[in-house]
Amino acid sequence: MRGTLLYIGQRLVLIAVTTVLVSSIVFLLLHQIPGNAFLNETRQTPQALAAELHRYGLDLPLQNQYVNWVQGVLHGNLGESLVNRQVKITPLLVRETSVSATVGFFALLVTVGLGLILGVLAALRQNTWVDYLASSTAVVGYSIPSFVIAIFGLLVFGHYLYLWTQGTFYYVPGWGKLEQIPVPALALGLPYASYVARLTRASMLETIRTDYVRTAWAKGLKARVVVVRHALRNALIPVVTILGPLITGIITGSVVIENIFGIPGLGKEFVTSILARDYNIVIGVFTFYAALVGLANLTVDVIYPILDPRIRY
Amino acid sequence: MNAVDGVSFEVDRGEIVGIVGESGSGKTMTALSLLRLIPEPGKITSGRILYGEKDVAQMTDEEIREFRGNEIAMIFQDPMTSLNPVLRIGFQVEEAMIAHQRFTNKQAKERVVPMLQRVRIPAAKDRVRDYPHQFSGGMRQRAMIAMGVSNEPSLLIADEPTTALDVTVQASIIELIRDLSRELRAAVILITHNMALVASLCNRVIVMYAGRVVEEGPTRAIFKNPQHPYTWSLLRSMPRVDEKEKERLISIKGLPPDLGKMPPGCKFHPRCKFRVDRCFTEEPPLAEVDPGQQARCWVLMKNIPDPEAQAKT
Ligand SMILES: Nc1ncnc2c1ncn2[C@@H]1O[C@H](COP(=O)(O)OP(=O)(O)OP(=O)(O)O)[C@@H](O)[C@H]1O
Ligand code: SF4
Ligand SMILES: [Mg+2]
Numbered sequence: 001m002r003g004t005l006l007y008i009g010q011r012l013v014l015i016a017v018t019t020v021l022v023s024s025i026v027f028l029l030l031h032q033i034p035g036n037a038f039l040n041e042t043r044q045t046p047q048a049l050a051a052e053l054h055r056y057g058l059d060l061p062l063q064n065q066y067v068n069w070v071q072g073v074l075h076g077n078l079g080e081s082l083v084n085r086q087v088k089i090t091p092l093l094v095r096e097t098s099v100s101a102t103v104g105f106f107a108l109l110v111t112v113g114l115g116l117i118l119g120v121l122a123a124l125r126q127n128t129w130v131d132y133l134a135s136s137t138a139v140v141g142y143s144i145p146s147f148v149i150a151i152f153g154l155l156v157f158g159h160y161l162y163l164w165t166q167g168t169f170y171y172v173p174g175w176g177k178l179e180q181i182p183v184p185a186l187a188l189g190l191p192y193a194s195y196v197a198r199l200t201r202a203s204m205l206e207t208i209r210t211d212y213v214r215t216a217w218a219k220g221l222k223a224r225v226v227v228v229r230h231a232l233r234n235a236l237i238p239v240v241t242i243l244g245p246l247i248t249g250i251i252t253g254s255v256v257i258e259n260i261f262g263i264p265g266l267g268k269e270f271v272t273s274i275l276a277r278d279y280n281i282v283i284g285v286f287t288f289y290a291a292l293v294g295l296a297n298l299t300v301d302v303i304y305p306i307l308d309p310r311i312r313y
Numbered sequence: 314m315n316a317v318d319g320v321s322f323e324v325d326r327g328e329i330v331g332i333v334g335e336s337g338s339g340k341t342m343t344a345l346s347l348l349r350l351i352p353e354p355g356k357i358t359s360g361r362i363l364y365g366e367k368d369v370a371q372m373t374d375e376e377i378r379e380f381r382g383n384e385i386a387m388i389f390q391d392p393m394t395s396l397n398p399v400l401r402i403g404f405q406v407e408e409a410m411i412a413h414q415r416f417t418n419k420q421a422k423e424r425v426v427p428m429l430q431r432v433r434i435p436a437a438k439d440r441v442r443d444y445p446h447q448f449s450g451g452m453r454q455r456a457m458i459a460m461g462v463s464n465e466p467s468l469l470i471a472d473e474p475t476t477a478l479d480v481t482v483q484a485s486i487i488e489l490i491r492d493l494s495r496e497l498r499a500a501v502i503l504i505t506h507n508m509a510l511v512a513s514l515c516n517r518v519i520v521m522y523a524g525r526v527v528e529e530g531p532t533r534a535i536f537k538n539p540q541h542p543y544t545w546s547l548l549r550s551m552p553r554v555d556e557k558e559k560e561r562l563i564s565i566k567g568l569p570p571d572l573g574k575m576p577p578g579c580k581f582h583p584r585c586k587f588r589v590d591r592c593f594t595e596e597p598p599l600a601e602v603d604p605g606q607q608a609r610c611w612v613l614m615k616n617i618p619d620p621e622a623q624a625k626t
Contacts, residue, residue, distance in 0.1 A: 209352070211394040217350055218389075219409040219460065220382035223374070229408075230397050237399075308399055309444040 007313035008302065015294030020073075022290035026283050027069060031062055035277055038082070056082060058279075069283070078287065079280040089284045093266065097288055099175065100254055100265030103188065106181050107250050110189030111196055116239070118193070119200025120232060126205060134197065141194030146253050150187035150260045157183050175264050184261045188253050192246050196239060203235040210234070237308050240300060247296040251289065324500040326467060329491070331511035331532070332504045333547065334521035335569050340504045341390075343521070344470045348381050364468075383413040386461035388490075390473040392453035396445040402456050403429070403441030409460045424463065432459040432489060451482035455489065462493050469494060472504045487514065508548065512536055520544045523570050523580035526599060530606030540608040540615060542587045549624070579611065586624050587612050 038044065038052045053059045057068055072079055081087040122134035157165050165179075207213060208231045216230040258267035266285055273281035305311040324330045332340050345351050347362060349369055362369035364384065372380065389395040397405060403425045410421035429437035432455040445453055454474060461469055471490055475483035491514060494501045503515060511518055511532065518535045520528040520543065528541040539545040546565045567584040570576055576583055582592040591611050599609045614620060 211389060211391060212397040214350060214352075215389065215395045215457070215460075216397065218348055218381055218387045220378050220380065220412045221408065222378065222412070225408070225412075229400070233399055234397070310398060310446050 003313050004302070004305070008298070011294075011298045011301070015291060015298065018294055019287055019290040020070075023073070023283050023287040024066070024070075026286040027066060028062070030279055030282055031065075033277065056080075069280075073287070078284040081278055081281055083276045083278045089280055092281075093269070093284050093288050096264060096266045096269050097292070099263060100251075100258065100267060103181060103184055103258070103263060103265065104247075104250050104254055106185035107189035107192075107254075108247065110185055111192040111246060111250070112239075112243075114189070114193040115196025116200050116236075118197035120204055120227075120235075122197065122201040123204030123208065123235075124227065131201075135201065138194040138197040138201075141190050142198070144191065146187050146191050147256045147260060149190055150184065150257050153183040153187050154260065175262075180261075180263075184257050184263060187260075188250055188257045192249060195242075196246070199239055199242060200235060203238045204231060207231045207235045233307070237304075240304055240307055243303075244297040244300045247300070248293050251292055251296070324468060324502060326500050327495070327498050328517065329494065329501040329503055329515045331515035331518045332502060332521060333506065333508065333511055333518060336506075337569055338521040339524035340521055341472055342524070344387065344472050344502065344504060347468075347470065348385055348387060349377050350381075350387075379413065382409055382461075382466070383415070383464050384466055385468045385470060386464065386466040387470045388454070388457050388461050388472065388474050391477045392450055392457050393477065395457055396448075396453055398445055401442050401444055402448065403443075406456065406460050406463055410463050413464050415464055428459040428463050429456070431462075431493070432456070433485075434459070450478050451486060454478060454482075454486055458486075458489060458493065462497060462499070465497050466499060468500045468502065470502045470504070473506065474503075476506070520547065523575065524572075525580060525609065526607075527581065527610070528606075528608040529599070530603070530608075534603060534606045538603070538606075538615065540602045540606065540613045541581075541610045542585050542612070542614065543581050544608075545614050545620065546586075546624070579609075587614075587617055587620070 038049055050059070057065055060068070069079070076090060078089040078093065081089060081092070118134040118138060122131040122138075125131050208227075212234075213226060213230050216226045221230075254265065255267035255270050257263070258265045259271055262268070266288060269281060270285045270289075272278075273285060305313065332343070334340055342351065347364065347369060349362075349372070364380075367380070369377065369380070396402070406428055407421050407425050410416050410424060411418055416424060425441055426437050429441060434440060434452055434455050440448075440452075445456075448456065458474075469490070474490065475486050478486065487510065490501060490503070493499075503511075505511060515532050517530065518528075518532050519526055520535070520541065522543050528535065528539065528544045535544060536548065539548055543565075550565060565584060570580055570583070577596075578594045579585070579588070579592040579596055582588045585592065589612055595611075597609050597611045599607050602608045602613055602615075617623060
């Protein structure tokens with residue numbers, strides 16, 4: 001237990017360091033992009049521009065800007081938006097993160113839920129039509145990129161089924177209705193679900209042939225108990241190891257999906273802020289992403305030894 | 314292809330029967346078929362597996378489940394792989410009891426520690442919550458035995474229970490199996506390569522070759538008067554302390570037949586030193602050679618005047 005806590009502590013420090021490193025790199029790179037946040041303001045005099053730059057400290061040498069920024073971050077303050085004046089970035093990103101996290105959570109549910117069900121079914125009915133159907137679905141799902149599924153989803157649910165959906169997904173402005181979640185979550189999660197399904201199938205096929213599963217049968221346990229408690233429980237271990245990269249994939253994938261569906265999350269902000277050269281927001285988004293990916297992977301690593309007692313930190 | 318063909322033998326309560334034979338002779342398959350646990354795609358193609366009045370081959374899935382671990386328990390060769398690595402030892406013993414309605418869940422829970430003590434696991438109270446990887450090979454095999462006898466089965470099948478273990482613990486495991494079978498008045502089928510073990514422990518011996526029983530009878534009779542040339546060679550290939558050093562061990566030349574390329578006639582004829590013309594075409598039946606002793610051979614060793622001399626040719 002103490003070992004685990006120590007391990008978590010170390011990992012948290014590592015995540016913090018990584019996050020700072022990532023945002024520092026972004027900070028430096030971002031200022032190499034030509035242009036700035038104020039260029040598309042009309043009727044701008046050179047004096048006005050200089051005043052704006054001065055107001056946000058953008059006329060200072062880069063290292064001074066960096067120091068200022070780091071000081072802000074250490075106080076949990078990511079600064080203000082350069083485009084939408086007076087908008088504080090930290091609460092904005094927290095709000096957007098919660099939107100993204102909701103969609104991401106459901107996408108993960110699709111990924112793991114659907115993936116496990118398909119994988120287990122295919123393995124238990126190996127070389128029957130169930131297996132072929134599940135396996136070919138998985139291959140198709142894996143070969144179609146999520147943005148294609150997203151556009152297809154929009155077309156079906158937003159256009160062909162307009163009478164039924166009433167355009168919930170993109171005609172109705174605003175976000176926050178539960179029924180807006182399934183289609184983007186499906187688009188985001190489906191390719192990874194196929195991946196999980198294939199992995200689960202292979203892993204299940206391996207475990208149901210193990211000696212300890214044979215022991216479980218020989219004990220006279222019910223089929224359901226043998227399959228779930230003995231075979232699946234062990235088959236899950238390799239699946240959990242890829243959960244970290246999977247979550248990372250869902251987080252990065254959300255950039256595309258959120259822009260297609262107009263979901264006001266971190267992914268949408270990511271693109272909008274870069275286009276607007278809203279430096280502070282871009283850096284903030286990256287900071288959040290780095291922390292999210294780190295925390296997600298940490299969560300997985302903490303779950304792992306619960307599933308496999310042979311692993312101890 | 315038949316891995317095991319027309320095997321039939323009797324085991325009575327309180328009796329220890331040894332099954333011996335080379336690797337691949339179908340010993341494990343025979344044992345597994347008693348529990349209908351033949352690995353896929355194998356199956357029982359014909360015949361009956363009678364256990365008392367019951368035909369294992371005709372049981373429904375639920376009947377066979379109730380039967381496994383309850384009437385017949387099995388201990389496998391490799392304790393390193395036969396226990397589920399992610400479940401606690403105590404729980405694995407407990408669930409074996411819960412699977413059959415012999416005990417209430419509460420009773421089952423309370424019986425775990427006494428069971429582990431009964432198989433002589435030191436500090437059983439502290440070790441119930443251990444995982445298999447925290448147990449040594451010998452301790453794991455003890456846990457397997459605890460699991461096996463927890464429902465007080467009437468037949469215990471031990472498939473080479475000590476082959477995978479350290480020589481130093483082999484004897485104590487065998488002793489444990491013998492003592493428990495006496496206490497529980499259970500019959501034991503002991504599958505082994507070790508003829509010395511058979512001689513010291515078993516009431517009766519079954520010798521298998523190429524998936525068939527080739528000789529069967531009381532241990533004393535088999536060791537003193539082996540009638541099948543294979544049994545005879547097996548005993549001859551066994552080193553004995555009381556023998557004069559001059560008498561060289563005679564090993565059995567050649568390999569047991571491949572499943573796919575079973576020879577016609579007597580399956581042992583390609584390696585038999587005593588064969589006659591008939592052996593090449595007709596397979597002998599298992600016939601009584603002495604009261605209680607049966608052998609599957611046209612010639613029989615008692616009809617060979619000087620087997621030693623003939624074997625050396
Ligand atoms: N999983 C399997 N798939 C195909 N054939 C198998 C399988 N297991 C065993 N066999 C074959 O069935 C035959 C009987 O094997 P079995 O395991 O019963 O032999 P055994 O007498 O127990 O040998 P050992 O002493 O090595 O344990 C062998 O010819 C073997 O090749
Ligand atoms: S039947 Fe013939 S070949 Fe077979 S064991 Fe007897 S003597 Fe040898
Ligand atoms: Mg075997």
